[in-house]
Amino acid sequence: MAYFGFFADPQLTTPLTSLSMVVNAQTGGTKDFVLYFGSPDSTVKAVPDPQGNNPNEIQVYLRDLITGNGHDIGTEVIYRLATTQAGLDTATDNTPLSLGTQVLGGTANAIEIWLRLIENPQPNPGNFTDLELTTTDYIVQGV
Numbered sequence: 001m002a003y004f005g006f007f008a009d010p011q012l013t014t015p016l017t018s019l020s021m022v023v024n025a026q027t028g029g030t031k032d033f034v035l036y037f038g039s040p041d042s043t044v045k046a047v048p049d050p051q052g053n054n055p056n057e058i059q060v061y062l063r064d065l066i067t068g069n070g071h072d073i074g075t076e077v078i079y080r081l082a083t084t085q086a087g088l089d090t091a092t093d094n095t096p097l098s099l100g101t102q103v104l105g106g107t108a109n110a111i112e113i114w115l116r117l118i119e120n121p122q123p124n125p126g127n128f129t130d131l132e133l134t135t136t137d138y139i140v141q142g143v
Ligand SMILES: [Ca+2]
Pocket: 064, 065, 066, 067, 068, 069, 070, 071, 072, 073, 130
């Protein structure tokens, strides 16, 4: 079954179902995470879904599943995305990362994705599961 998704390794052998993003406790802080997007199947490609939420390109972004509760983007945490760690320094806060108009399958085409979380001080630190790294809608086609 051909699929695309986030992986923990550039060989695309370990799919990510969750990403533990521990930044710091009460004092806040900044931490970078790296992961990979792609498909181990080199006979397919991902293209934007013409009926989807962004028909022009595939984007990666952080989504808050419960605004006003848990962790909120823009108030408690700021995120940045880039394809290199150095790129995080100049990436725009809370802005999707474009992967272009197609992503080719195969491990050679895996896209390295860097995520930086900048966390404000937390008076009541805890574990939150309301933030989700996701993509705009895409479909998988043969190449
Ligand atoms: Ca939230």
